[in-house]
Amino acid sequence: MFGVILATTTAVLATPVAGLLGHRAVRRSANAALMRIDAPAGIDEQGFVRIGGIDQWISIRGEDRTNPVLLELHGGPGAANSPYGARTREWEKHFTLVRWDMRGAGLTFAHAPADQGGPVTFARLHQDALEVTRYVLDRMRVDRVVLMPSSFGTTLGLRLARNHPELYCAYVGTDQNVQEAGRDTSAYEGTLERLRAAGRTKDVAAIEAMGSDPRRWTSAQRSSYDKLCAGSDPLTLDTVKKVILGSLWLSPLYTLGRIKAYFGGQGFSESVTEGVSEFDDLADGTRFEMPFFIFQGALDVITPAARAKAYFDAVEAPVKAFELIEGASHFAALRRPDRFLDLLLTHVRPAVTTADRQGTATSTP
Incomplete structure (x- = not known):
């Protein structure tokens, strides 16, 4: 996603500056002003916490501390969710929302680009995520939290939820990624089809040369593929322009310097994908000891809904x-935050509050 976002940003900045x-x-x-929380029982903590030996940015916000706690895991790699506070402000009336910019991403990277602990690896992010979870449990004085990963974050989230039911009271995936060790080529074939229809023969040749098996791709090839996959779909590209870049440009948290660092972090984080295509989510186990939800964009071309549904069925x-x-492709929760909140209230909140009444508390005043 780094390439398509950067190209779109360059076009935006070409307009009259003043x-x-x-x-x-x-x-x-x-x-x-919209982001202010004045409720007596509310919480608004945003800053840096020492996680995995470096300072990492964590935000804990909500209008009632007794609401269920949602811990986000953002995608990318390196595509932090810290710019989206205004779009998801309504969520904080019903949940306490925890946003974490992973090492190599967003405000964590902008804070100290040279102090990220070396190349970012999947194993390092996994350990960081466990440490962040335990920090949030202690800070909010809760037994477990709702785990809410998106896009690449779902690859991390599935492993956390499957292996640590003592930490999480529900799994809520969106832009759900399913690692299948190269078996499913539907997104790849769809990208080729869109590029051919647009007459982009050079791009078709580049994608064909890579082959359909992501296990054989380098990190740079994966980044190139992601750019062409997203950029060849009008709905996804529109979402990148209006939602992703729009939120980043207008976020109170992001100075121009931090915006530049945001894209630097995405490039820095490319190494996270190394080896991940060897994962096999079906073989690794499909039993979860907690409520399990997937809310997917119906028109997602990056992580197709049919693939996510097949995994869900198992x-x-x-x-x-x-x-x-x-009406949503990838970034569905951000494209339709109202619809996503409705799904959280319809499915997730009843499930976790029922667990609370049964003695597995999700929140404590």
Whole structure:
């Protein structure tokens, strides 16, 4: 995703600078006002916490500390969720939302680009995620939290949820990735089909030369593929422009320097994907000792809904539900935050509050 986002940003910055920056200042100020939490029982903590030997940015926000706690795991790699506070402000009325910019991503990377602990690996992020989880449990004085990963974060999230039911009271995946050791080529074939239809013969040749098996791709090839997969789909590209870049540009948290660092972090984090294509989510186990939910963009071309549904059908869990988010491709929760909140309230909150009443508390005043 790094290439398509960067290219779109360059085009935006080509417009007249003075008017653009003036409009940005007004909108950032309005978003800062929107983000204020004044509720007596609320919480708004944003800053750096020592995780895995480095300072990592964590935000804990909500209007009522007794609400269920949602811990996000962002995608990318390196595509931090810290810019999206204004879009998801309504979620914080019903849940306490925890956002964590992983090492090599977002505000964590911007804070100290040279102090990220070396190349980012999947194993290192896994250990960081466990440490972040335990920090949140202690800070919020809860027994377990809802794990809510998106996109590449779901590859991490599945392993955390499957192996640590003592830490998580539910799994809520969106833009659900399913690692299948190269068996499913539907997204790859779809990308080729869109490129051929657009007459982009050079790009078709580049993708064909890579082959359909992601286990054989380098990190750079994966980044190139992601750019062409997303950029060849009008809905995904529109979401990148209006939702992803729009949120980053207007976030009160992001100075121009931090925006530059955001993209630097995505490039820095490419190494995380090394070896991940060897994973096999079906072979690793489909039994989860917690409620299991997937809310997927109906038109997702990066992580196709059919693939996510096939995995969901194989899952065994005490409670489970799969829902499509219409009118959305990838980044479905951010494209349709209202619909996503409705699904959280319809499926997730009842499941975790029932568990609370049965003695497996999700939140404590």
